[in-house]
Amino acid sequence: MNLERLVQVDRRIVYLLIALGTLIPILKPIGFAVSTTPPVENFFAKVESLGGDDAVLVSFDYGPTTAPECDPMAEAVLRHCFTRGIKVVVVALFPLGGVTMAGEALEKIVPQYPDLVEGEDYVFLGYKDGAQATMKQMGVAFSGVFPSDQEGTPLDELPLMTQVLNYANIALVVSIATNVIGEWWANLVNAQFGTPVAVGCTAVSAPKYYAFLDSGQMLGLLGGLKGASEYEQLLIDRYPALEPIYSKAGEYNAMKGMDAQTVDHAIIMLFILYGNGVYFLIRRREKREARLEQ
Amino acid sequence: MSELLGVWLGAFLTLCIFSFLYKDNPFFRFAESLFAGVSLGYYIGIVSTNTLVPNMIRPLTADFSGNAHLLIPLLLGLNLYTRYIPRIAWMARLSLAVYIAYYVGIFMVQKLQGEVVPQVGKTILHPIGGNFTPVDNLIMMVGVLSVLIYFYFSIEHKRAVGVVSRVGIWFLMLGFGAAFGYTVMGRISLLIGRMNYLFIDVVQITSQYL
């Protein structure tokens, strides 16, 4: 038997299986249970410890490229804050889509809380260039870089922003991030201003951020879709009234996404096992042939 | 109706991109070039609406004498574009120097005070206590030191140094393996989002109009 041919599977077969592994659980949800981990529990507990007198800065540091992971995180955190009556300041520092992601999230979440008053309960300051310069200046005065909110209302006309002047008035920074901006909140803002930082990041960044988690520069971490699904689960467990939002048919969320994620992981692992099994047989045959030649 | 048109346009463009999985073709090339163009157009819109107008143009037009100092970043910013005029291209160096220097300076502090000090501190100052058991703390310390020694190329990796750097490689492999697992997770999530768009969002919005 030609063992080499066994591993030369047409890449399009792999693609097809991955596509089916993603599509079938989306059309026919499995509903796997979600278990939680300490980095997510700590994040949740911190938001849970805050109340109506506190303000949280939520920074949209991601774009459409990682929206399937980051959107559920942002939505869950916003829901958590609004449910608890925490004041929210929304900014965006990621140039390629941050502000429109934030706009879409607010359009979706705010109508679910009819009592919310823009400018009093939350503000949307929009996007700003400058990255670290913006982050540093917000520590001095939000008005230093955000003269107005996204729609052009001057900051001094927004009641919330007359109380929230800089990081000293922010109880927690939440960055939902797709690249280095997430870690800048830890190694710049937390390091220089001492503001507590929690990050929800794309799975690709999560392994690195465990170092910041251990050093205390991040107090919590949502790593990829799994982290987002854990936060959603904690939210539903604590606030059962939110459950219908998450079980609504046709509404995407991380818990539903985890079904397809699990199936695809299984497919990839089976492929790796298969590839290594054949590789093992090839190695054994080569060793046997080498022995025979000797 | 614009919503319906929009989701179908989005679905068509998504399929154009996915067609590359079979092989390169004009539909993919079209979507790819549109991707680049629209992304740059997005930059133009966002930068002008969210930064240049509120932080520079509006203050200057509202109260020129009070905000005349904003002419400094305006001139420095415009000067960046002299690089496209060969005769005076050197002038862009002045703005580039200011721009690069600031971020380099901030980066230096950020890296030393925000990364080296807390990361080294957490490794060596609390061998007992913290979130982990003493054994975990010991593993952490061994891991960090061995990885650093692996990256230290000023001495030959022989004898004891060679052994320690080998341990460093093992730690790195564990880290890279974990990172690979997470990368798979991240990439699959992106596909889940697209599939959800094609087979749930598009269908739902279309059915609203039928």
Add this chain to the structure above:
Amino acid sequence: MFWKLRLPLMLTFIVGLVPIVTFFLTERVWGVAFVRDRVEQYMVIITGFALLLGVVNVVQGNIRKIERRKPGWPFAVSLLLGLFVMGAFGILSAARVGPFQSILTAPDGSDTPFYWMTRHLFNPLQAAMFSLLAFYVASAAFRAFRVRNVEATILLTAAFIVMLGRTPLGEYVFSWLPNGETFLPWVTEWIMAVPNAAAQRGIIIGAALGAAALSLRVILGIERSYLGIREK
């Protein structure tokens, strides 16, 4: 020589020191807060201009491609069309001309043209382009992941545990043991929090020291390549 070399290097030195000096000095020192705030506010604006630098390059290159009818020139047309239409809607929104009062929703709640293009062109194109990586990562894992030596085995084992442990599958694998459903998730979390964090920390410290050294070289004028100056 002064204008083309010494002045840029002097500017680099002076401006590079601003974030360092203002980090160490308190606000009470005369002028520190003023200089820091002004420079930070200016940098926000200059970064805006810098971000748009690439647009000029792309426009120049693609116009040339169309003029010379180079292969694939019609795609250059679609690129420029996307760029100019989206960019124009953005600029009109910035100027708040007529119905273009925002880059998000219009006062009547409908999408502005910029937002419509964002939702139905920019978002799907960005997301679809990156979602291709899902297929490639699966194919690459199948082709390249082989247990060839100790290092590759460690890598593969860690990847396998994480891929299993970060999904509900990880809970089922050892569920036949007492409390077995928590075992693999616990191992996964331990790998992430201890050996992975140790490796990441080593990389972070090493890379940070390297970046700080490079920063110092730039500020001191030793490293000049960013100005387009090649060392002889």
